[in-house]
Amino acid sequence: MYAIVNKFKYKSGKSDPSMMVLKCCGNLCPWRLYAVRLKDSELFEIRSIINNHTCSVNVRGGYQTQATASVIGELMKTKYCGIGAGPKPREIRKMMRGDHDVSISYWKAWKSHDLAIDNCQGKCTDSYMQLPAYLHNLVLANPGTIADLHTERSQDGENLFKYMFLALGASIKGYEALRKVIVVDGTHLKGKYAGCLLTASAQDGNYQIFPLAFAIVDSENDVSWEWFFQHLASFVPDDPQLVIVSDRHPSIYKGMNEVM
Ligand SMILES: [Zn+2]
Known part of the structure; x- marks a missing residue:
């Protein structure tokens, strides 16, 4: 240099x-x-x-x-x-x-x-390696947080990243006081390993976006959306008044129907 x-x-x-x-x-x-x-x-x-x-x-x-x-x-x-x-x-x-x-x-x-x-x-791969410890500490520091890391085993016996879901304790607690209208959406990630970001948010009493949960998945498909809704349903119980707003991606509809 x-x-x-x-x-x-x-x-x-x-x-x-x-x-x-x-x-x-x-x-x-x-x-x-x-x-x-x-x-x-x-x-x-x-x-x-x-x-x-x-x-x-x-x-x-x-x-x-x-x-x-x-x-x-x-x-x-x-x-x-x-x-x-x-x-x-x-x-x-x-x-x-x-x-x-x-x-x-x-x-x-x-x-x-x-x-x-x-x-x-730092390298992308190193960041993925830190995820389990990071999520563990995040849950310790934020009681009530739901964090799940889903991995798959490769042929060489290595654990490979598949999905991650995160809903902070504060979001889960806050949802109890919100209107039962949830907006879900997915978007592409641009990093080295690409993938998709799935999100669920609501609106608070001040008309501001209130983040509920997000997940990193491989792509928007039936299995990944269903996995997302399974985790979301753990703190968003089905309710006659519950409305889910989406762009009507076929996998959202399918995943939601399976779970909720
Ligand atoms: Zn010289």
């Missing part, structure tokens, strides 16, 4: 697992860095650096090849922390050209984009 920001190309000199020497690619250029690996760590500490160049512009031009997707992903990662989606691949190309004089393909920008998100927010 430093070499890209300062536009020069380096090569490794003498290196072994415990130390490394980096040199500028310029023939007689004095730039040189010596770093030692910290004990029991992946990190290196710079022990000495000669930080000036006498190399030619031609030699330095080669620095662009060092801009691999993983380096760009590291350079860009802070842009994906916090609120908002962060730059799109197209914008990464523009920033690399504008800020660093490096042209990259759309494909490389797209890969860098994914790596930058992983670097900043």
Whole structure:
């Protein structure tokens, strides 16, 4: 990253697992860095650096090849922390050209984009791994919460994510005081594993949306909607006055009829 920001190309000199020497690619250029690996760590500490160049512009031009997707992903990662989606691949190309004089393909920008998100927010797969512990603690911290994680066993004996349902204790308690009109809907998720978000909400006395429950499922189909209604029915009892509003997706109708 430093070499890209300062536009020069380096090569490794003498290196072994415990130390490394980096040199500028310029023939007689004095730039040189010596770093030692910290004990029991992946990190290196710079022990000495000669930080000036006498190399030619031609030699330095080669620095662009060092801009691999993983380096760009590291350079860009802070842009994906916090609120908002962060730059799109197209914008990464523009920033690399504008800020660093490096042209990259759309494909490389797209890969860098994914790596930058992983670097900043952690990998998608890691987030799924944390779900059981997260839901467990959520229920402990919010009494009355209904959280269910449905997994399936793969052929290799691994537990694979299938569905997740969540209704916070506060939503369940609040529903008792609401009119018996529930709006359900499903929408596509854009993440790496796609899937669908199913939601149920009502309206409070202030005419504001009152979230009741949501679920992550594979897609809007008969089985997934039925699974959703089964969980919803645990705190939304059937009632002659109960009205369910939907976009009349056939699976909603079917799932609802099975359960309620
Ligand atoms: Zn140099």
